[in-house]
Amino acid sequence: MSSNQSVKVLVTRDIPQIGVDLLRKEGYDVTVMGYDKPLTADELLQAAKKADALLCLGSNKIDEVFLHECKHLQVISQFAVGYDNINVPVATKLGIPVGNTPEVLSDATADIAFGLMIAVSRKFFYLHNTISKGEWGFFQPKKNLGIELKNKTLGVFGLGRIGTEMARRCKGAYHMTVIYHSRNRNVQAEKELNAKWVSFDELLQQSDVLSVHSVLSEETKGIFNKAAFGKMKPSAIFINTSRGGVHNEADLIDALTTKTIWGAGLDVTNPEPMQKDNPLLFMENAAVLPHIGSGTVEARNAMSQLAAENIIAFYKTGTMKNCLNPEVLLRK
Numbered sequence: 001m002s003s004n005q006s007v008k009v010l011v012t013r014d015i016p017q018i019g020v021d022l023l024r025k026e027g028y029d030v031t032v033m034g035y036d037k038p039l040t041a042d043e044l045l046q047a048a049k050k051a052d053a054l055l056c057l058g059s060n061k062i063d064e065v066f067l068h069e070c071k072h073l074q075v076i077s078q079f080a081v082g083y084d085n086i087n088v089p090v091a092t093k094l095g096i097p098v099g100n101t102p103e104v105l106s107d108a109t110a111d112i113a114f115g116l117m118i119a120v121s122r123k124f125f126y127l128h129n130t131i132s133k134g135e136w137g138f139f140q141p142k143k144n145l146g147i148e149l150k151n152k153t154l155g156v157f158g159l160g161r162i163g164t165e166m167a168r169r170c171k172g173a174y175h176m177t178v179i180y181h182s183r184n185r186n187v188q189a190e191k192e193l194n195a196k197w198v199s200f201d202e203l204l205q206q207s208d209v210l211s212v213h214s215v216l217s218e219e220t221k222g223i224f225n226k227a228a229f230g231k232m233k234p235s236a237i238f239i240n241t242s243r244g245g246v247h248n249e250a251d252l253i254d255a256l257t258t259k260t261i262w263g264a265g266l267d268v269t270n271p272e273p274m275q276k277d278n279p280l281l282f283m284e285n286a287a288v289l290p291h292i293g294s295g296t297v298e299a300r301n302a303m304s305q306l307a308a309e310n311i312i313a314f315y316k317t318g319t320m321k322n323c324l325n326p327e328v329l330l331r332k
């Protein structure tokens, strides 16, 4: 790029202004789209054809077809930590660096996992709904009882940054024992939280609360299925704040209906948005949120800033703060 003036950045949704301002301050020609509704695949493609840099969201499908049509893109910066919507290996082959926004949303997302755990353990959402339906009724000492979390075992599936924050909260608030299953050992968490690596089956069998914080990949897709729920304790709570594709929804509904597990809290569903007549919305021991994990002022501002900084660093220094395929940067 000879002059910043010619860098055309496409931002695919109305993100917090801080990132847009940073890009404009560099003199880039920034187009923000998707104000009223998400861009369709074709709208995204047509707009991206005119851009040099793309600042996209988890809901934008940056697949092989898109990438081959948009080989000219110099950099892609995702406004999210998850990147299952982007075919990174193809971007790598095409020499396009891809950035994302880890760290800055870990607290916000862990708060949602922690909140869902409590909400499920005490049936918050279901009992709230009984009031709005005029069904508060009278005090019945044996009805609508929850379960306590103190000294229970937290099982973390995917002990990365967000999983570690969830474990810190559970240990601090409820002295929970932490076990985890991840591709890689997390030595730091083992030291700090006395977390113990266990096999997937042991995680299923031993967890009182099983919280999913993994990426969605071929390996993890639908891994929480009938067989997995069947191995969990009947008193267990399942929490998923990562990606809806990691659990099989029909199998989860079945596990809750048959009381194979005790409850479930979801911030992510498959598909999103969830249909308004989904049985999970009416179950006593389920709590569902509309994918708000990173939805705080602090986290979204920081995501906007980091997504912009990834693009700026790429043009200024040929590096990025967070790059998913740094081998591409070395090639440039």
Ligand code: 8YV
Pocket: 056, 057, 058, 059, 079, 080, 081, 082, 083, 105, 291, 293, 294, 295
């Ligand atoms: C985003 C997320 O809200 O970061 C992620 O992976 O799931 C959320 O923080 C969403 O993907 C928007 O891009």
